[in-house]
Amino acid sequence: MPRSLRSACPAGVMAPSGASRATDRWSPPWHNPPYPTPPPPRPATHVVVHVTQETFPDAMKIFQNPRSKVSAHYMVASADGYIGQFVREKDIAWHAGNWDYNTRSIGIEHEGWTDRPEYFTDALYRSSARLTAAICARYGIPRTRAHVIGHHEVPGATHTDPGRYWDWTRYMELVADG
Ligand SMILES: [Zn+2]
Secondary structure (H helix, E strand, O other): OOHHHOOOOOEOOOOOOOOOOOOOOOOOOOOOOOOOOOOOOOOOOEEEEEEOOEOHHHHHHHHHOHHHOOOOOEEEOOOOOOEEEOOOOOOOOOOEOOHHHHHOEEEEEEOEOOOOHHHOOHHHHHHHHHHHHHHHHHHOOOOOOOOEEEHHHOOOOOOOOOOOOOOHHHHHHHHHHO
């Protein structure tokens, strides 16, 4: 990964030899609601919550550049909760920095910075929680903190997102309502 991207989240992880990398990325992203509800394309056991450390447009450019080797299934915009999809759920996104978790999780990026809580708007929380609730329903993932985790909770994670300002209590209440 280029040095300039090392601080970008999500962390990429090199695929084991022979594994294919998800290359299905596109724009513009579709909008919500309602979310499409295709049958679960692959087993998923976790939803991983990230914060981009970039603006939405800058993170989108990073995801769309194969050389950056990072991607996420979804990204939620701070101002209005707009949701972009960048990797199909049936494909593996490079977001967790852990190949095992990448293969069985859905990654959601949130526009903002871990030390700038003003980016974690009501619109962002509500939109993301609806998305996570829909993903949990689709895959049968329990709506608990054991299964809806932060990037920092991925084993071996070197990233700290979503950080101490992310309101997990509020988020999980919204996920439960979703
Ligand atoms: Zn992350």
